[in-house]
Amino acid sequence: MTDILKPRDEQDVAEAVARALAEEKTLEIVGQGSKRAIGRAAQTDMTLDLSKLSGIEIYEPEELILSARAGTPIAEIEKALAKNEQELAFEPMDCAPLLGGKPGRGTLGGMIAVNLSGPRRIKAGAMRDFALGVRAVSGRGEQFKAGGRVVKNVTGYDLPKFLAGSWGTLAVITQATIKVVPRGEAVETVLVLGLDDTRAVEAMSVAMGSSCEVSGAVHLPVDVARQLSIIPIASAGKSVTALRLEGIPVSIAYRKDKLQKLLAPFGELGKLGPRDSRNFWRAMRDAAPFAGETQNPVWRVSTSPSEAPRVAAAIRASAKAEIFFDWAGGLLWVRMPGKAAEEWAVRSALAGRGHALLMRADPAVRASAQVFEPLEPGMAAISKRLKESFDPKGILNPGRMYAGI
Amino acid sequence: MVAMPALDQDVLARRAEIVAALRGIVPGEGVIDSEVGMRPYESDGLTAYRQLPMVVVLPETTEQVSRVLRYCHEHGVKVVPRGSGTSLSGGALPLGDGVLLGLSKFNRVLEIDYANRVAVVQPGVTNLGVSNAVANEGFYYAPDPSSQIACSIGGNVAENSGGVHCLKYGMTTNNILGVEMVLIDGEIVRIGGKHLDSGGYDLLALVCGSEGPLGVVTEITVRILKKPETARAVLVGFPTSEQAGDCVARIIGAGIIPGGMEMMDRPAIHAAEAFVHAGYPLDVEALLIVELDGPEAEVDHLLDRVSEIAQSCGSTVLRASTSEEERLKFWAGRKAAFPAVGRIAPDYYCMDGTIPRAKLPLVLARMRELSEQYGLQVANVFHAGDGNLHPLILYDANKADELERAEKFGADILRLCVEVGGVLTGEHGVGVEKRDLMPVMFSETDLNQQQRVKCAFDAQGLLNPGKVFPTLHRCAELGRMHVHGGNVPFPDIPRF
Numbered sequence: 001m002t003d004i005l006k007p008r009d010e011q012d013v014a015e016a017v018a019r020a021l022a023e024e025k026t027l028e029i030v031g032q033g034s035k036r037a038i039g040r041a042a043q044t045d046m047t048l049d050l051s052k053l054s055g056i057e058i059y060e061p062e063e064l065i066l067s068a069r070a071g072t073p074i075a076e077i078e079k080a081l082a083k084n085e086q087e088l089a090f091e092p093m094d095c096a097p098l099l100g101g102k103p104g105r106g107t108l109g110g111m112i113a114v115n116l117s118g119p120r121r122i123k124a125g126a127m128r129d130f131a132l133g134v135r136a137v138s139g140r141g142e143q144f145k146a147g148g149r150v151v152k153n154v155t156g157y158d159l160p161k162f163l164a165g166s167w168g169t170l171a172v173i174t175q176a177t178i179k180v181v182p183r184g185e186a187v188e189t190v191l192v193l194g195l196d197d198t199r200a201v202e203a204m205s206v207a208m209g210s211s212c213e214v215s216g217a218v219h220l221p222v223d224v225a226r227q228l229s230i231i232p233i234a235s236a237g238k239s240v241t242a243l244r245l246e247g248i249p250v251s252i253a254y255r256k257d258k259l260q261k262l263l264a265p266f267g268e269l270g271k272l273g274p275r276d277s278r279n280f281w282r283a284m285r286d287a288a289p290f291a292g293e294t295q296n297p298v299w300r301v302s303t304s305p306s307e308a309p310r311v312a313a314a315i316r317a318s319a320k321a322e323i324f325f326d327w328a329g330g331l332l333w334v335r336m337p338g339k340a341a342e343e344w345a346v347r348s349a350l351a352g353r354g355h356a357l358l359m360r361a362d363p364a365v366r367a368s369a370q371v372f373e374p375l376e377p378g379m380a381a382i383s384k385r386l387k388e389s390f391d392p393k394g395i396l397n398p399g400r401m402y403a404g405i
Numbered sequence: 406m407v408a409m410p411a412l413d414q415d416v417l418a419r420r421a422e423i424v425a426a427l428r429g430i431v432p433g434e435g436v437i438d439s440e441v442g443m444r445p446y447e448s449d450g451l452t453a454y455r456q457l458p459m460v461v462v463l464p465e466t467t468e469q470v471s472r473v474l475r476y477c478h479e480h481g482v483k484v485v486p487r488g489s490g491t492s493l494s495g496g497a498l499p500l501g502d503g504v505l506l507g508l509s510k511f512n513r514v515l516e517i518d519y520a521n522r523v524a525v526v527q528p529g530v531t532n533l534g535v536s537n538a539v540a541n542e543g544f545y546y547a548p549d550p551s552s553q554i555a556c557s558i559g560g561n562v563a564e565n566s567g568g569v570h571c572l573k574y575g576m577t578t579n580n581i582l583g584v585e586m587v588l589i590d591g592e593i594v595r596i597g598g599k600h601l602d603s604g605g606y607d608l609l610a611l612v613c614g615s616e617g618p619l620g621v622v623t624e625i626t627v628r629i630l631k632k633p634e635t636a637r638a639v640l641v642g643f644p645t646s647e648q649a650g651d652c653v654a655r656i657i658g659a660g661i662i663p664g665g666m667e668m669m670d671r672p673a674i675h676a677a678e679a680f681v682h683a684g685y686p687l688d689v690e691a692l693l694i695v696e697l698d699g700p701e702a703e704v705d706h707l708l709d710r711v712s713e714i715a716q717s718c719g720s721t722v723l724r725a726s727t728s729e730e731e732r733l734k735f736w737a738g739r740k741a742a743f744p745a746v747g748r749i750a751p752d753y754y755c756m757d758g759t760i761p762r763a764k765l766p767l768v769l770a771r772m773r774e775l776s777e778q779y780g781l782q783v784a785n786v787f788h789a790g791d792g793n794l795h796p797l798i799l800y801d802a803n804k805a806d807e808l809e810r811a812e813k814f815g816a817d818i819l820r821l822c823v824e825v826g827g828v829l830t831g832e833h834g835v836g837v838e839k840r841d842l843m844p845v846m847f848s849e850t851d852l853n854q855q856q857r858v859k860c861a862f863d864a865q866g867l868l869n870p871g872k873v874f875p876t877l878h879r880c881a882e883l884g885r886m887h888v889h890g891g892n893v894p895f896p897d898i899p900r901f
Contacts, residue, residue, distance in 0.1 A: 005899070006899040007899075008899070021886075052899075060761070060763070061657075061658060062654040062655075062657050062658040062762070062763070063761050063762055063763065063792070064657065065761075085660055086660075115602065115607070117602070121601060121602075122601075125575060125579050126601065126602055128602075128607060128610060129575065129578070129579045138854060140886060142850050142853075142854070143850065144848070144850050144851045144854045145847070145848075145851055146851065146854075146855070148759070148827070148828040148846075149761070149826055150759040150760065150761060150791070150792050150826075150827055150828055150831070151572075151759075151791045151792070152567060152571065152576070152759050152788065152791040152792065152793045152831040152832060153759055153828045153830070153831060154564065154565045154576075154614045154830050154831065154832055154833070154834055154835075155828045155829045155830050155835060155839075155843075155846060156835070156843070156846075156847060156851075156852075156855050156873070157611055157614070157615055157855045157858055157859075158565070158578065158610050158611065158613065158614050159611075159854075159855070159858070161578065161607060161610035162606065162607055162608075162610040162611050162858075164607060164610070165602070165603060165606070165607050166606055166607075170606075181662065182657075182660035182661070182662060183660070185660070202520075205520045205521075205522075208522060209519060209520075209522060209544075209631055210631060211543075211631045211632065211633060211634050211699075211700070213699065247699075247703065248703060248706060248707075250702045250703060250706050251699060251700055251702060251703035251706070253702075254700045254701075254702045254703070255700060258700075302600045302601055302602055302604070303600045304518075304521045304523075304598070304599035304600050305520065305521050306518075306520045306521050327601060330600060330601050331601070353598065353599075353600070354598065354600035354604075355600070355602075355603070355604025355605075356604070357604070372604060372605060373604030373605065375604075375605050376594070376595075378588070378592050378593075378594045379594055379596070379605065379608070382588075382594070382608065382861060382862065383605055383606050385860075385861035385862075386606055386858065386861045388861070388884075389854075389857035389858055389860060389861045389884075390854070390857070392884065392886055393886070401605065402605070
């Protein structure tokens, strides 16, 4: 059985890593384990469970910052923010609908480690854009800090942003400071019905290129729209292209009017009120259309919006996948019809113009696929040297992203 | 003054050979080795430091940059990259035994892609040049450092430049999607592209704000945004800086993120008003400029709320711009604050710490004490929304020891910023200027880990050495592991 270490503080973490180093053991780093099923299937000798390293340490709404220990549940952070009408702008996804398990799990450390951002990414930025400071233990067993607790800082290399999206392969984050923002007072959604992928991306481009401050832009082809439990979407019987407006009501009213005028030439318009909007955008954040049937592999593909219809068509042509578009086309969620990852279909369609992450697949499938975007030789060499600079013995989440990293 | 690494006499002895080899790569006037020709490159915006480089090279293509770097790598020659030379921290200060690699000829906008809302530009394009290139379609590039007429986008990437609008729109790192970069061994890599986020490690996060030691950026993909429909600014004067600070906190606490929110203290207000006649009130201790942007209805609504908050905080002056001309006039004073202060003293030394905003009254009070202690005046301009402080220390370089006193005063201010929970630099960079203060904020372990990152890109330490890190370690030494096998104490970590 794998040993599980449950450190109570940063000192414990440093000692656990030092011990692993001394004994030449590898460590899997987990918070609540909500994203454990993502990544290459790798074997580790011990598990470093950070769930006891929990608690908000500083929350200053007027400074727009929050510091917490790495194992603090995201749910606890979001609750504290909501009391002050604030939020995490980048909408961290709840992986439960996609991967199974109880909803509402996930920790601050895990959220930073994966850098997965929701629909508001296109307006507000990615998770990493909100990472201001970290305390961490490197694979050398050394406690270090980087960044700070203020939003504007260029002192030293931006390791907080660099560690975001490193999937625990470089250092064990023990504490982090993030930027938080005021929550939009109100939300509404403008819909355009019946567009094909190409027209939908054009419509979303017009919306994003306007001054309407659209904070979410997704396109659901009819086969995907039908599967949602939100009535106005599921019952449309057509593809649905949705644009989110947030802010103060007087501003939304004006922008909605303007956006409807811009989109009217594209097709039939519809709308979602505040309650349906909230449910709908949460469902998009969590890739809920592809919930259930967890044996069907799901890919998360980032490309430029104007490439998206071509990429989607190419994937469908070779793999009969279901696809929907977030980030105004810049993010494709792809569900495969069978158990196979159909990696070739995805990567050859993308042809290097972006990156694809196998978000969901059985361990056996993940073991035989490249889960993360393969790196060009030059980038692979730098990545390997960076890994070694933090974790020379390769003991932290080894192989989670790439073999040898 | 901060000491730069000792000159490598072996390299200097080979100067003629090195210059000839570089001429073989970059033809014609692209290699400058005469003293008079190199003089314009001897310093950047931190003019207290001057050093002629060994040779200046101005390549025109990525291929040339690659060959120059490969040559320098093979022959152990140091390289300092330079954009427009507007760094305020000495990031582009030449080395006497190094090549100064100027990117000024990389001055083209390569592609504007409105459908994807990005522009692909060369690093020598000015910050404002990017916005100008897309202005016809009503777009702009959001980060707007005050030097935007002159500073290059490549320099902005190196320094992670901000500006008065970064509270709402972010800094450079939040507004770029990709770069083409040449490594010290001449290899050309592409990081990112027109898509969002990274498929592997986020190297863009490292490169942005690295101050030039990781590679030479030769192409940048930036996000462009549609201009807000309207923008209005309001001038708010207060009898005390505490009230102004309180007002800033309450605006943000009310859920309002203004496009810009700037503060000036009395000396800065007076200097700016005398210089540009912006119409600033002269009988206040602190002046806020709050800019709101967006649809007109939203701006008007928020302006009312900001005015209410300001009045409840005890403002004595409150004036909203009623025309675009007036809005620009309000900003003209703030944007000219540095030169304005330059008129009232022979020299000034500009600092750049960031503090948690709530500490502002404390920091200003301590600064007044330090001002008396050092016998030097200080004027303050402040990106109030994000706590980024720019104290301008007035001195006269021609008077014995005044520069030294100004530097010591500045260092004390930065120590104070760190002491109250802030940082040494918010947007100007560490460079040479704040290099030796890094241990105030970071432990040796922290700094060693950062240097190991540098080693992953440039193991010989040839790219922009002597900046950012107070102690240069050899990469081999930093790479060593110190494991005390067997006897590590971890008796009681709960195990299951």
